[in-house]
Amino acid sequence: MSNKLTIDWDDFLTNYWQKKPVILRDAFSNFIDPISPEELAGLAMEEEIESRIVTNKNGIWDANYGPFIDYSHLGEENWSLLVQAVDHWHKQAATLVEPFKCIPQWQFEDLMISYATQGAGVGPHIDNYDVFIIQGKGCRRWQVGDRNPNYKQFSAHKALLHVEDYLPIIDEEITAGDILYIPIGFPHNGVSIGESLSYSVGFRTQTSQELLSGFADYVIDNLPNGIFYQDPDLKLPSDPYRIQPYELEKLKGQMIDLIKNPALFNDWFGKHITMPMHELNIIPVDPAYDLDEFEEILQSGAELYRVPSIRIVKIDDTAYINGNKIPLPMETIDLLCESEVLYYEQLQDEQTLNVMLEFVNLGYWYFDEE
Amino acid sequence: MSNKLTIDWDDFLTNYWQKKPVILRDAFSNFIDPISPEELAGLAMEEEIESRIVTNKNGIWDANYGPFIDYSHLGEENWSLLVQAVDHWHKQAATLVEPFKCIPQWQFEDLMISYATQGAGVGPHIDNYDVFIIQGKGCRRWQVGDRNPNYKQFSAHKALLHVEDYLPIIDEEITAGDILYIPIGFPHNGVSIGESLSYSVGFRTQTSQELLSGFADYVIDNLPNGIFYQDPDLKLPSDPYRIQPYELEKLKGQMIDLIKNPALFNDWFGKHITMPMHELNIIPVDPAYDLDEFEEILQSGAELYRVPSIRIVKIDDTAYINGNKIPLPMETIDLLCESEVLYYEQLQDEQTLNVMLEFVNLGYWYFDEE
Numbered sequence: 160m161s162n163k164l165t166i167d168w169d170d171f172l173t174n175y176w177q178k179k180p181v182i183l184r185d186a187f188s189n190f191i192d193p194i195s196p197e198e199l200a201g202l203a204m205e206e207e208i209e210s211r212i213v214t215n216k217n218g219i220w221d222a223n224y225g226p227f228i229d230y231s232h233l234g235e236e237n238w239s240l241l242v243q244a245v246d247h248w249h250k251q252a253a254t255l256v257e258p259f260k261c262i263p264q265w266q267f268e269d270l271m272i273s274y275a276t277q278g279a280g281v282g283p284h285i286d287n288y289d290v291f292i293i294q295g296k297g298c299r300r301w302q303v304g305d306r307n308p309n310y311k312q313f314s315a316h317k318a319l320l321h322v323e324d325y326l327p328i329i330d331e332e333i334t335a336g337d338i339l340y341i342p343i344g345f346p347h348n349g350v351s352i353g354e355s356l357s358y359s360v361g362f363r364t365q366t367s368q369e370l371l372s373g374f375a376d377y378v379i380d381n382l383p384n385g386i387f388y389q390d391p392d393l394k395l396p397s398d399p400y401r402i403q404p405y406e407l408e409k410l411k412g413q414m415i416d417l418i419k420n421p422a423l424f425n426d427w428f429g430k431h432i433t434m435p436m437h438e439l440n441i442i443p444v445d446p447a448y449d450l451d452e453f454e455e456i457l458q459s460g461a462e463l464y465r466v467p468s469i470r471i472v473k474i475d476d477t478a479y480i481n482g483n484k485i486p487l488p489m490e491t492i493d494l495l496c497e498s499e500v501l502y503y504e505q506l507q508d509e510q511t512l513n514v515m516l517e518f519v520n521l522g523y524w525y526f527d528e529e
Numbered sequence: 530m531s532n533k534l535t536i537d538w539d540d541f542l543t544n545y546w547q548k549k550p551v552i553l554r555d556a557f558s559n560f561i562d563p564i565s566p567e568e569l570a571g572l573a574m575e576e577e578i579e580s581r582i583v584t585n586k587n588g589i590w591d592a593n594y595g596p597f598i599d600y601s602h603l604g605e606e607n608w609s610l611l612v613q614a615v616d617h618w619h620k621q622a623a624t625l626v627e628p629f630k631c632i633p634q635w636q637f638e639d640l641m642i643s644y645a646t647q648g649a650g651v652g653p654h655i656d657n658y659d660v661f662i663i664q665g666k667g668c669r670r671w672q673v674g675d676r677n678p679n680y681k682q683f684s685a686h687k688a689l690l691h692v693e694d695y696l697p698i699i700d701e702e703i704t705a706g707d708i709l710y711i712p713i714g715f716p717h718n719g720v721s722i723g724e725s726l727s728y729s730v731g732f733r734t735q736t737s738q739e740l741l742s743g744f745a746d747y748v749i750d751n752l753p754n755g756i757f758y759q760d761p762d763l764k765l766p767s768d769p770y771r772i773q774p775y776e777l778e779k780l781k782g783q784m785i786d787l788i789k790n791p792a793l794f795n796d797w798f799g800k801h802i803t804m805p806m807h808e809l810n811i812i813p814v815d816p817a818y819d820l821d822e823f824e825e826i827l828q829s830g831a832e833l834y835r836v837p838s839i840r841i842v843k844i845d846d847t848a849y850i851n852g853n854k855i856p857l858p859m860e861t862i863d864l865l866c867e868s869e870v871l872y873y874e875q876l877q878d879e880q881t882l883n884v885m886l887e888f889v890n891l892g893y894w895y896f897d898e899e
């Protein structure tokens with residue numbers, strides 16, 4: 160009973176992706192909410208799950224972080240509950256991200272779900288990610304403005320960064336099965352009309368700053384021997400206090416060479432980009448299985464399930480999962496990526512069994528309990 | 530009564546600089562030690578001054594860091610006292626680095642002075658810097674080996690990294706006024722014959738790792754707005770788990786663009802490379818002078834002295850001192866670099882006075898007390 164997305168991806172990518180916002184009407188026909196408000200409220204009671212309640216009562220914005228014990232004081236209007244990375248914790252909700260798996264997976268962040276009462280929303284704001292907002296039950300009015308680096312942003316509350324008034328280029332109500340796509344940087348504001356649920360499938364990329372600083376840390380840890388600037392062709396400079404242009408170029412070249420080193424860069428990026436952006440539902444096996452035990456369980460017919468939304472990427476002839484290199488040939492990696500369920504016959508050779516034993520003990524795959 | 534260096538710089542740079550070690554005999558004719566062992570021992574009693582005593586008694590290496598209170602237990606042989614950055618603290622000793630000021634100043638580290646008794650030395654080792662070792666009073670036997678990345682290094686003591694046996698390509702005794710030049714990476718060992726003093730003028734460069742990590746920190750602090758990876762030309766990939774080669778190139782390009790940005794790079798490098806490598810003799814003015822006071826003192830004829838070995842560099846049309854930008858025109862900066870003593874007539878215009886007031890209050894220049 161998964162929802163089916165109908166979208167002309169070529170048209171969408173050509174005309175909208177990271178270019179402009181759009182409403183895709185009825186993209187999920189006969190949309191069925193994969194989660195109920197009560198289930199969402201239940202998830203927000205868990206310590207490991209990131210959640211927020213935002214209220215706007217009498218024009219005053221307030222925001223609180225979960226976990227939450229009780230919702231009874233919140234009344235009927237002007238509050239909403241937002242839960243991050245629901246795809247990590249709720250199997251049926253996670254099916255909503257499936258149709259978006261055609262987009263480069265290294266850019267996928269999570270499925271955020273919000274339940275809103277009449278008049279509620281998080282206020283006008285700008286995000287650092289691209290988002291597909293799928294409307295579930297109920298209806299919301301969305302106003303989206305154009306991209307503009309000069310918008311002033313301000314804290315409506317210490318946990319709510321809002322944006323000043325903007326002229327909407329989209330101002331419409333959306334209902335179950337409609338999608339609003341908003342690229343990074345476009346201001347937007349959604350206000351619930353009655354009770355509603357909406358599902359934000361988010362894609363986040365890396366900033367130059369994060370890239371440089373993450374890579375620098377990696378290089379420090381992984382190239383212990385210093386590569387020193389050397390200039391055996393030095394001529395006496397006319398002004399020894401002046402750093403010469405060619406010296407600056409040489410210094411920059413040294414840094415750029417590190418980045419251009421594919422072994423260094425790829426290994427770093429693979430590990431870096433597969434680190435979880437939100438807590439995963441990972442439970443290491445304790446005590447760890449040994450190889451015999453592991454093989455026996457598999458032979459008895461138990462199947463291995465991959466932890467929902469654990470990050471995997473392939474780069475060149477290798478692959479990474481959750482910050483680790485996967486030391487397996489590409490054909491096995493392809494299998495691990497494609498199949499969310501694995502069984503013994505697929506994993507029989509010794510190398511695969513040993514690697515999978517490690518990943519199962521780490522909790523990246525687990526045996527189905529049924 | 531400064532010592533005079535005679536050296537054919539063109540020949541030296543062409544044949545030896547960062548290429549191979551050499552002994553320059555009698556480079557300082559009639560060399561006069563600018564400091565006595567007693568004065569050196571006195572400096573090593575100061576908290577702010579880095580010093581070490583290394584002993585090798587009965588084949589056992591030991592090393593201790595200063596400050597030192599007493600030397601009387603050390604005996605007559607097999608110990609030496611090494612004091613770092615003496616150019617920061619002892620005017621006459623500092624004159625020894627003057628003749629080396631033709632070498633790019635951004636690479637200069639410090640003047641290290643060692644006093645050694647009969648048989649003493651720090652043992653065979655490899656350094657991460659280029660050094661001119663000027664022999665003062667007494668005599669040392671130096672054995673220098675060839676460069677080789679495969680030498681094994683080991684801790685002869687937790688503070689002494691030694692290198693395994695090597696075949697000497699230089700094995701000679703040097704006496705007062707001789708210079709031994711050793712480029713980075715060549716193993717060397719000096720053993721004192723009788724009592725001796727030696728003066729190490731060191732040049733240190735930046736490693737790729739330091740460069741990248743320092744610049745990354747700067748970028749994080751100075752480019753608060755994230756520059757996000759964007760790919761509006763995205764086509765659906767055949768394998769969404771695979772990071773495509775062009776995506777990796779784009780990611781690297783983003784990082785490289787930061788490095789190639791001259792405003793960012795130059796400002797960072799100027800600040801970074803002028804940070805002190807060893808504590809400076811800086812005493813901020815307390816309470817700070819105000820402009821009137823400052824101008825009056827200058828007008829009364831007092832002269833300003835620059836703190837010895839405070840780091841200054843010029844990059845393009847600006848300059849940096851001790852981690853700060855100098856907001857003055859280049860002709861004033863040239864003056865500040867060339868003259869170690871400044872007087873009122875040179876500093877009269879308002880901008881210069883204001884900037885110098887700030888630097889004097891920070892302790893970068895000080896009034897001569899005489």
Ligand SMILES: O=C(O)CCC(=O)C(=O)O
Pocket residue numbers: 239271272273275280281286290292347349357359
């Ligand atoms: O669901 C909401 O109220 C806010 C959604 C939103 O702004 C987003 O996903 O970027």
Ligand SMILES: O=C(O)CCC(=O)C(=O)O
Pocket residue numbers: 609641642643645650651656660662717719727729
């Ligand atoms: O003075 C000494 O004993 C050691 C000098 C030395 O090895 C150096 O300056 O690199």
Ligand SMILES: [Co+2]
Pocket residue numbers: 284285286347
């Ligand atoms: Co948003």
Ligand SMILES: [Co+2]
Pocket residue numbers: 654655656717
């Ligand atoms: Co040395």
